[in-house]
Amino acid sequence: xxxxLEKTSRYICTQHQHNLADICVVxxxxxxxxxxxxxxxxxxxxTTWAPDIFSIEDFIIHLSGFSLADQIDLLxxxxxxxxxxxxxxxxxxxxxxxxGQLILSDFNDIDLHLADAxxxxxxxxxxxxxxxxxxxxxxxxxxxKKYLRFYQSLIHYxxxxxxxxxxxxxxxxxxxxxxxxxxIEQIIPNLKWQKVYFAGFNALTPSEQKIITTLVESKKxxxxxxxxxxxxxxxxxxxxxxxxxxxxxxxxxxxxWVDEGFRKIIKEVNLIGVPNNLGQARYAASVIGNWxxxxxxxxxxxxxxxxxxxxENLLFPVLNSLHxxxxxxxxxxxxxxxxxxxFQLFNHIIRAFENADRFQSLNQNKAKGFYYSDIIVILxxxxxxxxxxxxxxxxxxxxxxxxxxxxxxxxxxFDNYQQEIKEILLTIFGHLTPTVSQLIENxxxxxGKLRKIINENVNxxxxxxxxxxxxxxxxxxxxxxxxxxxxKHQICITLKAFKYLFNQIxxxxxxxxxxxxxTGLQIxxxxxxxxxxxxxxxxxxxxxxxxxxxxxxxxxxxxxxxxTFGLPGIMETNAVSAYHFYRLLQRAKEIHLVYNTEPDDLGxxxxxxxxxxxxxxxxxxxxxxxxxxxxxxxxxxxxxFDNIIVIEKEEAVYRKLLDKAKQGLxxxxxxxxxxxxxxxxxxxxAGIKEEDEMEEFIESKTIGSIIHRTLELLYKPYxxxxxxxxxxxxxxxxxxxxxxxxxADKYPGGExxxxxxxxxxEVIHNFVEAFLKNEQKFLSAQKQLNRHLTILKLExxxxxxxHLDITGDADIKIKGIIDRVDQIEGKLRIIDYKTGKxxxxxxxxxxxxxFAISENKSKAIQVLIYSWLYEKNYSQQEFPFISGIxxxxxxxxxxxxxxxxxxxxxxxxxxxxxxxxxxxEEILKxxxxxxxxxxxxxxxxxxxxxxxxxxxxxxCQRLKLS
Numbered sequence: 001x002x003x004x005l006e007k008t009s010r011y012i013c014t015q016h017q018h019n020l021a022d023i024c025v026v027x028x029x030x031x032x033x034x035x036x037x038x039x040x041x042x043x044x045x046x047t048t049w050a051p052d053i054f055s056i057e058d059f060i061i062h063l064s065g066f067s068l069a070d071q072i073d074l075l076x077x078x079x080x081x082x083x084x085x086x087x088x089x090x091x092x093x094x095x096x097x098x099x100g101q102l103i104l105s106d107f108n109d110i111d112l113h114l115a116d117a118x119x120x121x122x123x124x125x126x127x128x129x130x131x132x133x134x135x136x137x138x139x140x141x142x143x144x145k146k147y148l149r150f151y152q153s154l155i156h157y158x159x160x161x162x163x164x165x166x167x168x169x170x171x172x173x174x175x176x177x178x179x180x181x182x183x184i185e186q187i188i189p190n191l192k193w194q195k196v197y198f199a200g201f202n203a204l205t206p207s208e209q210k211i212i213t214t215l216v217e218s219k220k221x222x223x224x225x226x227x228x229x230x231x232x233x234x235x236x237x238x239x240x241x242x243x244x245x246x247x248x249x250x251x252x253x254x255x256x257w258v259d260e261g262f263r264k265i266i267k268e269v270n271l272i273g274v275p276n277n278l279g280q281a282r283y284a285a286s287v288i289g290n291w292x293x294x295x296x297x298x299x300x301x302x303x304x305x306x307x308x309x310x311x312e313n314l315l316f317p318v319l320n321s322l323h324x325x326x327x328x329x330x331x332x333x334x335x336x337x338x339x340x341x342x343f344q345l346f347n348h349i350i351r352a353f354e355n356a357d358r359f360q361s362l363n364q365n366k367a368k369g370f371y372y373s374d375i376i377v378i379l380x381x382x383x384x385x386x387x388x389x390x391x392x393x394x395x396x397x398x399x400x401x402x403x404x405x406x407x408x409x410x411x412x413x414f415d416n417y418q419q420e421i422k423e424i425l426l427t428i429f430g431h432l433t434p435t436v437s438q439l440i441e442n443x444x445x446x447x448g449k450l451r452k453i454i455n456e457n458v459n460x461x462x463x464x465x466x467x468x469x470x471x472x473x474x475x476x477x478x479x480x481x482x483x484x485x486x487x488k489h490q491i492c493i494t495l496k497a498f499k500y501l502f503n504q505i506x507x508x509x510x511x512x513x514x515x516x517x518x519t520g521l522q523i524x525x526x527x528x529x530x531x532x533x534x535x536x537x538x539x540x541x542x543x544x545x546x547x548x549x550x551x552x553x554x555x556x557x558x559x560x561x562x563x564t565f566g567l568p569g570i571m572e573t574n575a576v577s578a579y580h581f582y583r584l585l586q587r588a589k590e591i592h593l594v595y596n597t598e599p600d601d602l603g604x605x606x607x608x609x610x611x612x613x614x615x616x617x618x619x620x621x622x623x624x625x626x627x628x629x630x631x632x633x634x635x636x637x638x639x640x641f642d643n644i645i646v647i648e649k650e651e652a653v654y655r656k657l658l659d660k661a662k663q664g665l666x667x668x669x670x671x672x673x674x675x676x677x678x679x680x681x682x683x684x685x686a687g688i689k690e691e692d693e694m695e696e697f698i699e700s701k702t703i704g705s706i707i708h709r710t711l712e713l714l715y716k717p718y719x720x721x722x723x724x725x726x727x728x729x730x731x732x733x734x735x736x737x738x739x740x741x742x743x744a745d746k747y748p749g750g751e752x753x754x755x756x757x758x759x760x761x762e763v764i765h766n767f768v769e770a771f772l773k774n775e776q777k778f779l780s781a782q783k784q785l786n787r788h789l790t791i792l793k794l795e796x797x798x799x800x801x802x803h804l805d806i807t808g809d810a811d812i813k814i815k816g817i818i819d820r821v822d823q824i825e826g827k828l829r830i831i832d833y834k835t836g837k838x839x840x841x842x843x844x845x846x847x848x849x850x851f852a853i854s855e856n857k858s859k860a861i862q863v864l865i866y867s868w869l870y871e872k873n874y875s876q877q878e879f880p881f882i883s884g885i886x887x888x889x890x891x892x893x894x895x896x897x898x899x900x901x902x903x904x905x906x907x908x909x910x911x912x913x914x915x916x917x918x919x920x921e922e923i924l925k926x927x928x929x930x931x932x933x934x935x936x937x938x939x940x941x942x943x944x945x946x947x948x949x950x951x952x953x954x955x956c957q958r959l960k961l962s
Contacts, residue, residue, distance in 0.1 A: 001587055003533040004226045005032065007257070008199045011037045012051070016195070021049035026059045026819070028200050029371050031517075031524075032531040033331060038518050052193065056201070056274075057173065060211065061188055062620040064180040069170045072501055073483070075100050076489040081160045085153050089146065094497040101504075102556050104172065107158055109555075111174030114181065114206040115565040121409055124561055125151040128485040160203050160258040164712050177207035183279045184214045191220060199224040200531035202579045204244040206566065225255060225516065226531060228619055231579075238571075239578035245738050248549045253500045261586035266624045268590050269612055272929045273597040273631040280315035280540045280594050283632065287538055287592055288521065289323050301327050302521035309585065312527055314540050318523065321566060329521035334510030342471035343506065345381045346443060349428055350499050352378060353439065356432055357495055362753075372397060372427060378428065383450065383468065384421070390548050392416075402748075407432055415558035415738035424449050436498045437533070440483045470511055475675050530591035533587040542595045544606045548577035548817070558779040581610050597631060644958060648936040654934060658683045661932075664799055666816035667862040673931055674858070676941035678933075682952045685938075698760045702747055704835040707888060708819060709742035710768055711833060712794050715820070723822075735768050767835070767888050774891040782824065792820035792828075800872035804928055812928060827911070828881035830867050831895065835858070838887035843898045851900065852923050855943060863898050867912050880911035 002010070008025075008736030016023050019038075029034055033053040040050060054062065061068055076093075078100050108129070110117050128151045132144050137560050140148070158364045165171030171179075180187070198221060215221030225246065231239035232247070247255050249912070276278050284307055292301050309315060315331070316339060322329070337343050343841050351376035359368045370531050378384065379394050391931045394411040396407070407430055427449075429797060434442065451472050484491070491502075508657035526547065551570040553559060559569050585591055592834045593614070647653065660669075665684075672682035683689045698706075714731045740763065743752055782789060799815035806854050820831040842859045846852040851860065867883040884897030930936055940956060 001259065001262055002616050004531055005533070006223050007038050009036060009043050009196070009243070010092060011256075012197055013040065013043045016051075017044070019194065020051045020192040023051035023742075024059070024196045025051050026196060026198045027053065027054055027857065028056060028057045028530040029528065030058070031528050032200065034517055034543070035532060040753075049956075050692065054207065056198075056844045060177050060198075060208070062179045063184070063211070064176045064892045065169065066165075066176045066179065067170045068164065068176065069103070069168075069172055070481075070485070071172070072485055072505065073102055074172060076485060076491065077164055078104060078157065078161055080489070081164075084160070085156055092494070092497075092566060093491060094500075097497055097500050101556070102554060103154070103157060106555055106557055108160065108172050108174035109562075109567050110158075110565075111172075111178040112205040112207050112436070113176060113566050114210065115566070115567060118155055120156040120557070121158065123564070124154070124557060127558070137311070138519070155887055158940075166506070174207070177211075181207040181210040182466045184211050188216075188218050189548065191515065193220075193365055196221040197224060200226045201577050202226075202583075203572070204246075204312075223256070225257060225922040226583060227255075227258045228258050228262055229258055230583050230586070232258055232929055234337075237578070238583075239582040241572075241575035242623045248257060251315065259586065259796060259820065262618070262631060263622050265589060266622070267588060267626070269614060269618065269627045270590075270592045271607070271615060271627065271629040272592060272594045273607065273889060274594055275598040275633070277311075277314055277317050277541075277595060278321070279632065280596060281314060281321040283319040283480075283594055284318060284321060284538050284540060285326075285593075287578060288326060289558070291323070291536060292327055302329065303535075304534055306522045306529065306532070306584075308526055308529060308537065308539040309333065309541070310539065311541040312525070313339075313525075314786070318540075327520055328803060329523055330517050330519060331513040332517065332524040334512045337471060337474055338506050338507045340467075340471045340511070341382055342468055344379070344473060345383055347376050348381060349443070349446075350439075350495075350502065351659065352428075353434070354495055356498060360433075362455060368595075369406040369432065370410065372403055372405065373819070375405060375410065375429070379425075384424070386660050405429075420449055420453050433525065436493050436495060437486060438484070438493070439487070439498070440479050443479045444476060444483070446953065447472050447479070457754065461857065467511075474509060474511055478509060479853045481505070482898075501906060515537045525818055526577075526584070530580065532584075534584075535588060537584060538592040538594065539581075539584070540594050542593045542608045542611055544608050547581060547608050548574040593710070617956045643938060645678055647678065649934045651938060653685060657932065660684055661812040664813040665863045667816050670814075670865070670927060671858040674861070675943070675946050676950070677938040678940045678956060679946075679952060681938040682955065688952065688955075698747060698752070698757050701766060702834075705746040705758060706739070706742045706764055707835055708766055708833055709745055710738050710764070711819075713738040713741060714768075714772075715794055717793050718789050719794065722790055723779060725776050725779040725925055726785065728772050728779065731772055735765065735772070739765055739768065743918070768865060771886070771888055771891045774894070787825045789822055789824045791820070791822050793818060793945060795819060796821060798869040798870050798873050802925065802928065803935060804932060812932070814865060814869065814924075816862075816866055818870065821870070828862065828870075828877065830865065830870055830881060830883040832859075832885045833888060834885050836895060838885050840896055843885065844901065845899075846901050848900060848919050848923070852926075860898050863916075864912075864923070865899075868917050868920060868924070870961060871914070871917050875943055880913035880916075882909070883912045 012023060012025065013020065024037060027036065033055065037050065057068075075097070079093050079096050082100075083094060093577055107117075109115075110120060125148065129148055132140070133147065162171075162175065165175055165180075168671075174262055196215055201208075201223070202225075204212065212221060212223060216223065225243065226239070227243045231237040232243050234240065235244070272283060288302065288305070288307065290306055307318065309318065312333065315333070315335065319331075335692075352370055355371045355374055356369065356497070359371065360366065375397060375767065376394060379397075396413055410429050411426055414422045416426065424446050431438070451469060454466060454472075482505070496738050496865075519540050522532075526539075545892055551574070551692070553562075553570060555562065557567065562569055593611055595607045595611065597605050615627060615629065621625060649657065669680065670685050672683060714734060718727055743761070752758055779789060796818045797815070799813055801811045801813055803811050817828060819833045820829075820833065822829050838859060842856060843863070845854060845857075845860070851857060863883045863885060866883070870877070871879075883894070884895045886895060887893060897910060899911065900916075903916075904910050941947065950956070
């Protein structure tokens with residue numbers, strides 16, 4: 001079966017073999033014209049002038065004598081009209097943007113479909129008035145009056161915009177098409193072509209229909225349809241929705257053409273489900289590799305194949321997945337500039353100013369500076385980082401732990417940089433609140449500097465292939481375009497409005513790929529396949545919500561009113577998608593429809609209904625078709641422990657271990673060793689630490705430090721005094737100030753006046769308030785019993801020496817900081833504060849033997865080490881005493897104390913005495929003996945739960961889960 005464009009070419013050449021130059025061919029898009037120009041020379045028998053070939057949009061613009069206006073320019077013009085109409089009620093340009101785009105889109109639809117604008121807007125305003133009608137209220141509120149006045153004034157917006165566009169001979173697509181349709185009878189006598197052929201159309205708008213119908217009735221035109229009996233003859237098939245309407249208007253015998261590709265061409269249809277985009281890309285690459293086979297020297301191997309991407313985000317995964325020996329291919333869709341690293345740099349710069357503006361408004365309009373994370377993101381961006389020199393500044397910013405930097409504080413960091421790089425960074429960070437015009441000038445300046453630096457860093461051969469130069473060129477054009485529009489309309493816009501406009505332009509901006517557009521595999525979007533036929537087709541992301549797209553209607557005109565006035569709705573949009581999909585398949589022989597099986601945040605992962613239709617209906621139409629369905633699961637390897645790491649205690653390692661013993665082993669270090677020997681080695685011997693960076697949001701360990709510091713500040717004035725319940729009232733009043741002081745000490749430069757950190761501050765205050773409330777309740781109860789509590793020590797550092805024979809003459813220092821030591825009823829209490837979860841069974845054990853072998857003894861080890869240290873340093877103190885933890889998450893449960901159940905006294909108390917500490921010391925020595933035994937290497941834990949939150953799990957890879 002002939003391809004559609006080949007059939008069209010032969011038909012036209014047969015009808016006009018001697019006068020092709022007097023013919024015009026109009027196609028749905030420009031790409032189809034490239035293929036037509038290639039086909040015609042192979043059909044004509046002699047040298048002749050080629051016919052004129054247009055896309056439908058270019059053809060109608062040519063007829064109208066108008067030019068297509070810039071959409072952003074139209075937005076500015078519409079805002080000027082808004083100012084003229086609304087006067088003192090004018091919205092800012094920023095607020096106007098949210099609905100200005102919708103109005104332009106609706107105006108375009110109204111004109112494309114030749115709807116009566118005056119009647120429509122009258123109908124709409126009356127419908128809105130009925131919506132707001134309240135029988136119980138005689139008068140309307142001012143806000144309702146403004147609301148209704150807006151809808152009543154829409155016709156004035158419409159007519160004013162029309163007038164300005166006509167005066168400038170430039171307008172939006174709908175206006176141009178409406179104008180051409182209104183003048184078509186006057187245009188026909190001056191038409192330079194003998195005949196115009198409209199080929200490959202489906203859903204014609206009324207304005208297009210009027211133009212084409214008038215030309216056909218004047219014997220000046222003919223329509224060549226691209227249809228198939230499969231979806232045209234089935235009234236339930238949405239793909240034939242518009243074509244059936246055309247057949248109803250014309251006799252079927254006059255309808256050229258309805259082919260039978262779905263009946264006559266036996267198809268092999270593969271319905272493939274693959275998880276995620278990368279999986280789809282790899283599947284496509286494997287199929288293309290099979291198609292190419294061993295003949296990889298010529299692009300003709302795949303000249304009859306197409307890879308269709310319904311989602312442009314698949315472009316990079318596909319290009320990266322294609323095999324190196326894939327024959328030449330052509331990417332027709334262009335690279336979306338929003339996916340390039342160059343765009344990301346300028347997007348980060350805009351975001352830095354946006355955040356600076358936002359923080360200023362939150363700070364009572366006082367400038368705070370550039371947020372540190374914005375600075376780091378910009379300095380770490382690949383383009384700037386590759387230029388060298390930014391590393392020193394990054395280190396200084398990370399170590400400073402400051403949240404904000406004013407321009408005069410950050411620019412000195414760039415003093416020693418290469419001049420070109422210094423100028424770029426000074427341009428970015430030199431002014432905190434530039435106007436939008438200044439910002440655009442700065443962007444253009446930065447692009448110029450980057451292009452100069454990149455050009456100097458590449459040789460002549462690589463310069464042509466350097467994509468960054470091309471991306472920068474396109475971005476420069478975008479900023480220059482915005483600069484010209486702002487100057488033309490003499491308007492000052494906000495940073496937010498500028499970002500909106502910038503992103504609007506970016507969405508539609510693509511960088512074209514260089515190559516031969518008619519050779520090899522075609523990688524393209526679905527719309528670009530119109531009128532093109534391929535024997536082998538792969539379509540990716542054939543998912544519901546992508547094809548057809550999610551059913552949404554962005555319009556200020558409700559669906560029922562749109563239908564009343566003949567404007568398209570969701571059904572029409574779906575019918576267009578269905579036609580593009582089925583038309584591409586009608587002449588194909590081998591088809592691969594690939595969909596993503598991985599659910600997204602909205603519960604996706606569902607195959608398109610088009611796949612379901614093919615699966616259940618196609619073989620009923622033609623039983624010879626071969627349909628196979630397969631779900632490809634990415635294999636999940638077994639959970640294995642094949643990355644065994646063993647660190648022997650060789651001389652250098654053991655020497656560091658002894659050095660650590662002299663410096664002192666803390667409870668945290670010892671618990672780290674008990675949990676995992678390798679973890680202890682990484683942190684305490686190898687000295688591997690997390691990079692000390694500014695916390696953008698307060699981390700849990702910092703929260704603990706702040707609470708500890710706050711409690712220290714609150715209790716400090718009462719050391720060596722009998723603490724009374726009334727004293728707690730004073731602490732409650734001082735809590736906010738002491739929390740602020742603790743923040744300044746433990747979170748220097750951090751911001752906690754708004755956002756997530758403000759919530760964390762409130763949480764900390766609630767922790768402290770709840771603890772103080774429970775403490776006050778406890779003190780009141782003790783007063784009733786004539787008992788008094790005295791604070792003896794706060795955040796008290798201690799150390800002691802323990803001797804092991806295995807270490808020779810070396811002594812081992814044990815050290816720790818006790819959060820609180822107090823005394824009540826003659827008994828000392830050694831107390832540790834914990835902000836994390838603490839349960840009674842964390843500190844209670846049946847016997848000393850069960851304690852020694854328990855995997856859940858880290859908290860008990862800590863409080864017993866504190867008790868042991870206290871006894872070693874204050875041996876003259878009376879015994880026994882209590883050792884325990886205040887669980888700040890549950891202050892109402894009081895002090896959770898260490899206990900061996902077998903040794904609890906008749907008062908249900910467990911008191912730590914010298915016997916207790918001697919038993920614990922034996923267990924401590926056993927732990928230390930294992931640590932300092934040269935024959936026992938550092939190895940990984942066998943408890944995989946410990947690995948979940950380990951800082952070194954990426955190095956260790958103890959859990960191998962893929």
